[in-house]
Amino acid sequence: QFLALLLYRWEVIMRETAILGILGIGTLGFYIDSAFEEFRFDRAMLLIGCAAFLNMGVDGLAHWLRKRLHLNTTPETL
Secondary structure, eight states, rough: HHHHHHHHHHHHHHHHHHHHHHTOSSSSHHHHHHHHHHHHHHHHHHHHHHHHHHHHHHHHHHHHHHHHHTTOOOOOOO
């Protein structure tokens, strides 16, 4: 269960990097926001695509790891 929680948090952290970057923290979202400020829409779209593929890759990898390790992702009830 702890490993399933770690994988979940890893997915959430990867998704939050784009949001925090828009707030000014030096992550992928920061570079996307900077590209929009410089009217470099081609660079911004490329970075947005990279962020989307990164999130899909992390989600797929975490799903594969949960399946491979036979982790239960739903809480057990008594």
